[in-house]
Amino acid sequence: MTSESETTNAYFVSDLHLFSNRSTGDLILPELRDRVRQTHTVVLGGDIFDFKWSTHESDERSVEKAVEWIEDLLEQNANCEYHYILGNHDSRPEFVEQLDALASxxxxxTRHRYFARLDNCLxxxxxxxxxxxxxxxxxxxRQKFERKKKKTGLWHVAYDMAIHARLHRLVVLSIREMKVLRRINxxxxxxxxxxxxxxxxxxFGHTHVDLDGIQYQGLCxxxxxxxxxxxxxRIVETTLSAPATVRA
Known part of the structure; x- marks a missing residue:
């Protein structure tokens, strides 16, 4: 962080699971575009797209639409810094190649495989x-996950029934938050x-459990x-300098 930098709001977005018919990600796109136009840094934290459960007719079409979605976001603010962190649902090799092409x-x-360190935030x-x-x-x-075939037909019906019955919520809540925090720490x-x-x-994302500033072992x-x-x-708000200091 330099003396010339200005500390302002930035945003972290994860687990939109776009292309899945269970996703509500499209509903938050207007809000996300609005936030992007007002900020200097956006971090996309993985599983933005869900290739395993995509309703598109092919993997190629899913990747094509994902690239279009990212390019649309980039067009909202040419002065914004965008960081894309891979997740387990969107680390497909052909998509990663397209992310690298976007970066060029x-x-x-910028595409990150594991994490992005910006200022005092990880x-x-x-x-x-x-x-x-x-x-x-x-x-x-991740590779084992990506090698699994895209789910189609009755798999979608069965999973829709699980969502409707809130079985997904029960599975998520069975993950002990303290165990997750301990492992991530x-x-x-x-x-x-x-x-x-x-x-x-x-x-972080992935666990699908909303945590709003939980203190653990000195970290938030x-x-x-x-x-x-x-x-x-929710779109998570954070504070970073403009420009943020990127550390490897």
């Missing part, structure tokens, strides 16, 4: 909480971006929930 065309767009998807904390095993889990220490390294706030954790029918969701 737009200097204000942003990640959160699927690291599902298993071992090293990146090699995280990659392995261990991860941020492991990668060298914990409390002792100047981080004060951690922003934030999660905006998920844009899925029957679940809480």
């Amino acid at each position: 065309r737009h200097p204000n767009f 942003f990640l998807h959160g699927d690291v909480a599902d298993g071992p904390l090293d990146h090699a095993r995280l990659d392995s889990r 261990a991860y941020v220490e492991r990668i060298g971006h914990g409390l002792d390294d100047g981080v004060t706030d951690v922003y 954790f934030h999660n905006g929930g998920a844009a899925i029918r029957g679940m809480k969701f």
Whole structure:
């Protein structure tokens, strides 16, 4: 952070699960565009798109529409810095290639595989909480997830019934928040971006549980929930310098 920088609001958005017929992500697009036009930094925290449950006719069409969606967002504010962090639902190799192509065309767009450190804030998807904390095993889990065939037909009907019965909510709430925070806290220490390294706030998604500034082990954790029918969701506001200092 430099003396010339100005500290203003920035935004973190995760788990829109666009293309799934359970997503309510399209409903928040007007609000998201409005926020983008007023800010200098937006972090997209993974699972913005859901290729596994996409209703598009092919993976190629899903990737095409995802790129169009991102380019539309970029057009809202050419002076905004955009950071895209991969999640387990949107780390498909052909999509990652397109993200890298976007980054080559737009200097204000950056793709991150695991996390983004901006000023005193750490942003990640959160699927690291599902298993071992090293990146090699995280990659392995994501690859196994992406190799699963796109769900179609009766699978969608069955999952819709589960959402309607709030079974999804019950599964999410069965995840102990303290266990998630403990694992993510261990991860941020492991990668060298914990409390002792100047981080004060951690922003993550994946768990679909809305956390509004929960204090744990000296850090403040934030999660905006998920844009899925029957679940809480919000665009998470944070404070970053303009421009934010990016640390690897």
